[in-house]
Amino acid sequence: MVVQLRSAISGLPVYKAGKPAPPGPNGVSYKLSSNENPYPPLPGVLDAAVAAAEQMNRYPDAGNSMITSAVAELLHVDEDQLSFGTGSVAVLYQLLQAICESGDEVVYAWRSFEAYPIAVLATGATAVPVDLGPGATHDLDAMRDAITSATKVVLLCTPNNPTGPAISHTDLIAFIDQVPERVLVVVDEAYVEFVADENAARGLDALHGRENVAVLRTFSKAYGLAGLRVGFCVTHPSLAAGVRAVSVPFGLSVAAQAAAVASLEARDALGERVRALIDERTRLLAGLAELELGVTDSQANFVWLPARENTQLWADEFSRNGLMTRPYIAGDQNDGIRITIGEPEANALVLKVAATFG
Ligand SMILES: *Cc1c(COP(=O)(O)O)cnc(C)c1O
Numbered sequence: 001m002v003v004q005l006r007s008a009i010s011g012l013p014v015y016k017a018g019k020p021a022p023p024g025p026n027g028v029s030y031k032l033s034s035n036e037n038p039y040p041p042l043p044g045v046l047d048a049a050v051a052a053a054e055q056m057n058r059y060p061d062a063g064n065s066m067i068t069s070a071v072a073e074l075l076h077v078d079e080d081q082l083s084f085g086t087g088s089v090a091v092l093y094q095l096l097q098a099i100c101e102s103g104d105e106v107v108y109a110w111r112s113f114e115a116y117p118i119a120v121l122a123t124g125a126t127a128v129p130v131d132l133g134p135g136a137t138h139d140l141d142a143m144r145d146a147i148t149s150a151t152k153v154v155l156l157c158t159p160n161n162p163t164g165p166a167i168s169h170t171d172l173i174a175f176i177d178q179v180p181e182r183v184l185v186v187v188d189e190a191y192v193e194f195v196a197d198e199n200a201a202r203g204l205d206a207l208h209g210r211e212n213v214a215v216l217r218t219f220s221k222a223y224g225l226a227g228l229r230v231g232f233c234v235t236h237p238s239l240a241a242g243v244r245a246v247s248v249p250f251g252l253s254v255a256a257q258a259a260a261v262a263s264l265e266a267r268d269a270l271g272e273r274v275r276a277l278i279d280e281r282t283r284l285l286a287g288l289a290e291l292e293l294g295v296t297d298s299q300a301n302f303v304w305l306p307a308r309e310n311t312q313l314w315a316d317e318f319s320r321n322g323l324m325t326r327p328y329i330a331g332d333q334n335d336g337i338r339i340t341i342g343e344p345e346a347n348a349l350v351l352k353v354a355a356t357f358g
Pocket residue numbers: 035086087088089090113157161188190217218219220221226229230231
């Protein structure tokens with residue numbers, strides 16, 4: 001008899017990461033497959049990380065105290081509402097581990113973030129995916145109908161990765177208020193900094209006066225620290241304590257903590273970069289809309305082409321032109337290509353190549 005994996009683990013889907021940039025014509029190529037930030041670290045961040053790395057023989061601050069107080073101040077929340085992890089995906093794993101066990105159900109939209117089914121199934125709980133509605137938005141009515149007495153958590157991704165639309169704040173609040181209080185609503189705001197729509201969901205506002213809401217945020221996207229792994233959750237203090245209780249000790253490295261703190265101090269430069277990426281997104285969305293390829297709204301740093309049966313064909317065509325995009329193929333209506341907003345040259349090339357699709 002050999003060692004057996006838990007049955008929940010042996011059947012887990014594998015997380016497929018975005019592929020590296022392909023060799024492009026004339027050696028020019030762009031990686032638009034992982035929603036990374038095309039900019040170098042914000043001013044002061046690299047120096048802070050390097051200085052911190054001189055302490056690499058020491059364990060990091062296990063309580064993440066500097067970044068905790070900086071985030072609490074920025075977001076006007078209490079420190080005991082926060083818990084950090086090596087990326088907000090890790091925090092989601094911890095949150096689900098703290099709440100779910102075999103027999104519980106977790107409802108989420110599909111397509112949405114690929115890490116969700118894995119994070120849910122790893123706890124032994126049952127995944128309940130609910131098809132997106134028209135325009136690749138969350139179908140909140142159908143999601144509410146999917147809630148049973150076994151449901152422990154609902155995951156909402158706004159803006160939704162990989163399709164782009166944000167849930168409206170009114171819809172978010174109406175949804176949460178219809179959900180039983182014993183069900184936790186997780187609002188994954190990985191792309192919140194890129195939201196331009198004033199009516200879009202504000203997860204932190206939804207937290208007020210409620211004990212069954214958790215907001216996930218990350219330093220990986222707008223802040224450009226994907227390689228250093230820092231994310232966090234804001235929720236009711238008792239839940240936050242549960243997340244901290246299952247977190248891996250000393251998860252955030254000395255360099256990651258220092259870089260995250262320094263990033264918060266560079267908010268002016270961050271704002272400029274985010275505005276530039278939003279402008280690029282507006283241009284790209286308008287250009288793609290003119291091509292009548294069915295592009296959906298995006299409030300994030302990527303756009304979604306619902307390419308359906310052309311998904312692989314068009315992804316290959318992008319790749320031949322030096323653009324690595326992210327095709328999603330399951331053989332269903334939600335198949336398509338996610339394209340990260342990159343350098344202006346990259347976005348212009350996306351339009352040029354897409355103009356050849358017909
Ligand atoms: C990128 C992303 C995250 C955050 O990832 P980390 O790098 O682990 O912080 C979380 N949720 C969604 C939907 C994402 O796209």
